[in-house]
Amino acid sequence: MFIFFVVLYGFYKKVRVYDSFISGAKDGINIVLRIFPYLLAIFVAVKSFQASGAFDFVKDVFSGIFLILNIPIEVVSISIIKPLSGSASLAVFADIVKSAGPDSLASRISAVIMGSAETTFYILAVYLGAVGIKKTKYLVPVCIISDILGIIIAIIIVKLIF
């Protein structure tokens, strides 16, 4: 709808809509070429982390803590996977909903985490890669701390509301 409106508005303003669309789209090719190496690097790190069993280890460590705090263990996997990979977190989320039931506490916390957290490392790689920034100062620690805070907030909110 928005796209259609934009095209109509451009036509109304007597812009050569087709030509400007093409010239904009052309820039897209360069951007993708530039971010590709960064994407590759991030995927290598994330996939090997999952495959090597390191992911399971981290999960086990956190499971203990979550058990003490009376938080469903399923939340651990979604918390760790969400900042790393969008598609994988979607799969994990669907799995939690399926096994724990759609109206369970585990599903609700996971749903809030799905909705309020982002694939941080993917965004970092793509956005920084697109402009070739190498020195990121304190950005990465800020993002990681904020992610952890975000997950804690999600858990607290669900526990309070439901």
Place this chain on the structure above:
Amino acid sequence: MNTIWILLVSVSAIFSIVNGRLEEFTKSIFDAAKTSVEISLFLLGIIALWLGITKIIEESGLIHRLSKSFKPFILRLFKNIPEDHPSITSITLNFLANVFGLGNAATPLGIKAMQDLQTLNKDSETITFEMMLFIVINTASIQFIPFTVIGILSDFGSKNPTAIVLPIILATVLSAIFAVANLYLFRFTLNRFTVNRKFLK
């Protein structure tokens, strides 16, 4: 990013040896190569599409109308942006795409915003505070209508799948506020630290 990457890869390598999963480890790396190409191809399509659309928005002058209403807000957040800079519009569009859950559009528009912010950067290899703020807000992901999540919940037979909307909005707004506060806190502490060091010298 350097540290994170080395950490992730070396931890993975060690774990794969300890767990005897060396084969899976190698396989996952080639798997990653394949996925990155697939994602890039997918990105190529949507980035080109959205940059084409933004170009029309720019040339038709729609951009001024869109950014006008958000300008005071953006300028208040990003203090070092000149008043008529194109990054105001790209940041606005990226925020709108995030809020309305147009995940596909958010990334290309975010990249555009980063490039616009880069034009204000004096040292092209070092990040500016504006860029950090922009990325932090993006990673906190302000999203108001989580269609995918509601979709999955109702697919598996939730009695009231939209009950999740309010908690998500609360969580997303709160975590965004905390993330931005966190960034400012880091800047404040580090600035103070460097001032103190200079003072001691």
